[in-house]
Amino acid sequence: MLIIRTITELKKCIKRAGASTSASPRKRGSSNKTIGFVPTMGYLHDGHISLVRAAKKENDFTVVSIFVNPMQFGPNEDLDKYPRDEKKDIALLKKEKVDILFLPGTKELYPGGFKTTVSVKELSGVLCGASRPVHFDGVCTIVCKLFNLVEPDTAYFGQKDGQQLIIIKKMVEDLNLNVKIKAVPTVREKDGLAMSSRNMYLTKEERAQAPVLYQSLLKAKELINNVGATCQAAPTKIINTMRKMILNGTNGKAKIDYIEIRDAKTLDKIKKINGGALIALAVKVGKARLIDNITIQNNNRGLASQKL
Amino acid sequence: MLIIRTITELKKCIKRAGASTSASPRKRGSSNKTIGFVPTMGYLHDGHISLVRAAKKENDFTVVSIFVNPMQFGPNEDLDKYPRDEKKDIALLKKEKVDILFLPGTKELYPGGFKTTVSVKELSGVLCGASRPVHFDGVCTIVCKLFNLVEPDTAYFGQKDGQQLIIIKKMVEDLNLNVKIKAVPTVREKDGLAMSSRNMYLTKEERAQAPVLYQSLLKAKELINNVGATCQAAPTKIINTMRKMILNGTNGKAKIDYIEIRDAKTLDKIKKINGGALIALAVKVGKARLIDNITIQNNNRGLASQKL
Numbered sequence: 001m002l003i004i005r006t007i008t009e010l011k012k013c014i015k016r017a018g019a020s021t022s023a024s025p026r027k028r029g030s031s032n033k034t035i036g037f038v039p040t041m042g043y044l045h046d047g048h049i050s051l052v053r054a055a056k057k058e059n060d061f062t063v064v065s066i067f068v069n070p071m072q073f074g075p076n077e078d079l080d081k082y083p084r085d086e087k088k089d090i091a092l093l094k095k096e097k098v099d100i101l102f103l104p105g106t107k108e109l110y111p112g113g114f115k116t117t118v119s120v121k122e123l124s125g126v127l128c129g130a131s132r133p134v135h136f137d138g139v140c141t142i143v144c145k146l147f148n149l150v151e152p153d154t155a156y157f158g159q160k161d162g163q164q165l166i167i168i169k170k171m172v173e174d175l176n177l178n179v180k181i182k183a184v185p186t187v188r189e190k191d192g193l194a195m196s197s198r199n200m201y202l203t204k205e206e207r208a209q210a211p212v213l214y215q216s217l218l219k220a221k222e223l224i225n226n227v228g229a230t231c232q233a234a235p236t237k238i239i240n241t242m243r244k245m246i247l248n249g250t251n252g253k254a255k256i257d258y259i260e261i262r263d264a265k266t267l268d269k270i271k272k273i274n275g276g277a278l279i280a281l282a283v284k285v286g287k288a289r290l291i292d293n294i295t296i297q298n299n300n301r302g303l304a305s306q307k308l
Numbered sequence: 309m310l311i312i313r314t315i316t317e318l319k320k321c322i323k324r325a326g327a328s329t330s331a332s333p334r335k336r337g338s339s340n341k342t343i344g345f346v347p348t349m350g351y352l353h354d355g356h357i358s359l360v361r362a363a364k365k366e367n368d369f370t371v372v373s374i375f376v377n378p379m380q381f382g383p384n385e386d387l388d389k390y391p392r393d394e395k396k397d398i399a400l401l402k403k404e405k406v407d408i409l410f411l412p413g414t415k416e417l418y419p420g421g422f423k424t425t426v427s428v429k430e431l432s433g434v435l436c437g438a439s440r441p442v443h444f445d446g447v448c449t450i451v452c453k454l455f456n457l458v459e460p461d462t463a464y465f466g467q468k469d470g471q472q473l474i475i476i477k478k479m480v481e482d483l484n485l486n487v488k489i490k491a492v493p494t495v496r497e498k499d500g501l502a503m504s505s506r507n508m509y510l511t512k513e514e515r516a517q518a519p520v521l522y523q524s525l526l527k528a529k530e531l532i533n534n535v536g537a538t539c540q541a542a543p544t545k546i547i548n549t550m551r552k553m554i555l556n557g558t559n560g561k562a563k564i565d566y567i568e569i570r571d572a573k574t575l576d577k578i579k580k581i582n583g584g585a586l587i588a589l590a591v592k593v594g595k596a597r598l599i600d601n602i603t604i605q606n607n608n609r610g611l612a613s614q615k616l
Contacts, residue, residue: 007484113574116428116448116482123423140424141483148484174424175449176315176456266421 001093002100007109010102010149017061017099033060037152037179039143042066043083043197044092047187051156052096054184063150064093065102067109072138083200102150109145118144120167120174123267127163127280128291131257139164140171147179155179160186160194162280162293166267186292188214194292201288210285212249216242217294220261220279224296235261235270238279246283257282257289264295309401310408315417318410318457325369325407342367345460345487347451350374351391351505352400355495359464360404362492371458372401373410375417380446391508410458417453426452428475428482431575435471435588436599439565447472448479455487463487468494468502470588470601474575494600496522502600509596518593520557524550525602528569528587532604543569543578546587554591565590565597572603 004010017035036055040048044066055062066089073079086103093101117137123129124136147155157165169181187195192214193207202210220238239259246254262269264276273296280293312318325343344363348356352374363370374397381387394411401409425445431437432444455463465473477489495503500522501515510518528546547567554562570577572584581604588601 114482115430116426116479118424118426118483120424145482145484148486151486171424174422174453175426176453178456178459 001090001098003090004100004102005104005108007104007149010100010104013100014063014150034153035059035150036062037146037150037155038062038064039146039155039157040064040066041068041082041197042089043085043200044089045187045195045197047158047160047195049092049096050187051158051184052093052098054182055154055156056096056098058154058182061099063100063102063152064098065104065146065150067102067104067142067146069109069138069142070106071110071141072135074132074134077132078198078201083197102146109142117141118171118175120170123163123167123170126267127258127260127262128282129163131282136164136167140167143168144171144175144177147177152179154182156182156184158186159183159295160196160292162278162291162295163267166265166278192218194290196288196290198288198290201286203286206250206253206286206288209250209254210288210290212246212254213281213283213285213290213292215249216245216259217279217281217292219245221294221296224273224277235273242281246281250285253285255284257284309398309406311398312408312410313412313416315412315457318408318412321408322371322457322459341369342461343458344370345454345458345463346370346372347454347463347465348372348374349376349390349505350397351393351508352397353495353503353505355466355468355503357400357404358495359466359492360401360406362490363462363464364404364406366462366490369407371408371410371460372406373412373454373458375410375412375450375454377417377446377450378414379418379449380443382440382442385440386506386509391505410454417450425449426479426483428478431471431475431478434575435566435568435570436590437471439590444472444475448475451476452479452483452485455485460487462490464490464492466494467491467603468504468600470586470599470603471575474573474586500526502598504596504598506596506598509594511594514558514561514594514596517558517562518596518598520554520562521589521591521593521598521600523557524553524567525587525589525600527553529602529604532581532585543581550589554589558593561593563592565592 002013004013036059038051038055052062052064068082068084070079090101118140119137120140129136157168159165165183172179172181189195191211193199193211194214220242223238223241239261242259243256246256259281261277261279264278270277277296278293279296282289282291310321312321344367346359346363360370360372376390376392378387398409426448427445428448437444465476467473473491480487480489497503499519501507501519502522528550531546531549547569550567551564554564567589569585569587572586578585585604586601587604590597590599
């Protein structure tokens with residue numbers, strides 16, 4: 001595994017990679033070699049590793065980046081204390097036989113005088129974007145940069161960051177970026193808690209309570225699937241049930257940022273489940289702001305046409 | 309010349325164009341074929357043709373796009389009446405032996421649900437951006453899209469749109485876009501008026517007066533170069549001289565949007581000419597909002613260190 005810290009070096013290595021994975025698919029000519037790319041902020045867990053394995057499996061060449069992107073943190077957020085463990089991350093990625101680890105410093109990606117923002121309006125102001133107003137502009141900008149640097153055929157993102165995934169897909173579509181986006185299912189601890197670098201902020205007690213977030217999502221799914229019994233239930237009812245579960249499960253200590261049910265593609269609010277729906281939540285448990293989500297598809301029971 | 313109206317077709321042709329003829333698998337990716345790209349809004353004049361010739365001269369393959377981009381027009385601007393002449397444009401480009409003319413409709417580039425904006429903050433709110441607040445976001449977004457579609461090695465822009473050029477260079481730098489930007493000198497009518505599709509809005513009388521814009525820029529240059537005689541003159545003095553010339557030359561009818569002297573790279577205001585300076589103006593003459601600019605470089609007379 002090559003560890004690369006500068007753009008110049010990265011460009012050289014990408015070009016060299018497999019003689020012909022160089023540059024954009026167009027410039028690569030008729031080579032069939034493909035690059036898979038996994039952008040991360042490091043402090044890797046099994047969720048990241050599942051992305052890496054998907055990239056490895058589907059491509060000739062795999063690039064992982066680790067960059068804690070200042071642009072996606074608000075002024076009062078956890079940029080400074082965001083967990084880092086470079087040594088452990090390197091060891092994990094070596095074990096996965098990643099080809100290139102791109103590990104740039106902040107000045108390499110944001111040199112003095114940086115002025116550009118990529119923004120997917122509308123999608124970026126709701127859910128997590130409501131309480132983190134600059135977050136998704138920061139995500140889009142860095143992801144766009146990394147795509148241009150790595151020039152991957154396919155990039156891999158976790159379903160856990162559901163809104164991020166939707167926004168990045170929309171950015172790629174709107175800007176005609178030459179990359180496929182693949183969603184990889186959320187990896188969970190045995191008790192259901194979605195893996196996240198931020199889980200390390202949890203105390204032992206909070207960690208024991210945190211699985212209630214996923215349990216509330218499963219409850220929502222159950223209520224929706226069991227539509228015969230709950231055909232009177234509006235999304236607001238489902239949300240209220242979830243809210244109660246989460247507060248009960250944390251002895252009232254959890255601070256619920258949001259629990260919402262929205263269209264899984266447009267993130268529009270929905271009054272009935274019609275087509276794919278995203279049930280998403282963000283909850284502060286102690287010092288950790290945890291997010292999780294599940295996607296509900298239409299099922300065979302004609303759910304789309306039934307009011308909940 | 310291929311005339312292409314859809315993204316799918318464009319992608320196919322670009323891929324074919326870039327494909328190396330080399331039989332050796334090792335060399336398949338290292339094709340030396342280059343694509344030169346000239347994005348335009350059509351109604352082509354000699355200014356555009358000079359861009360096309362530069363692209364032809366320096367590349368194996370030349371793509372020109374014609375697209376009147378709604379996103380860069382404000383609500384009260386001239387989108388609807390912006391001049392169009394597809395037949396004439398096609399004839400001109402055929403004569404220049406352009407390889408591909410990309411001529412998409414609006415829905416091809418902005419399908420329903422389009423949500424993304426690329427913005428080079430700070431640079432986009434001054435000069436033309438002050439009176440056209442959405443203009444440069446629209447320019448950046450469409451140029452970014454076109455770069456991703458055409459995947460050119462080099463793209464060509466006119467120096468006449470000086471601020472646009474600076475903003476696009478900054479976007480390319482910030483987003484690590486894989487394209488070189490080349491500036492091509494402004495092409496002028498015999499009497500000095502910068503060529504522009506909007507010149508056709510001018511009445512005969514206004515057309516006769518319009519060269520005073522360039523004359524005022526030349527006067528500014530003269531004042532700056534003749535620094536020995538004008539070492540007391542601040543940029544504001546130069547600007548006042550220009551303002552008077554323009555008003556005199558149009559019988560007081562011109563409406564000056566701005567005349568400014570700014571740093572040629574950062575567009576910061578400058579109090580003395582130190583390094584490259586951009587002298588830029590936008591003036592409404594009748595129905596036409598005309599822009600022009602010149603760039604002042606340091607000369608051998610130590611101008612950089614002298615106060616004006």
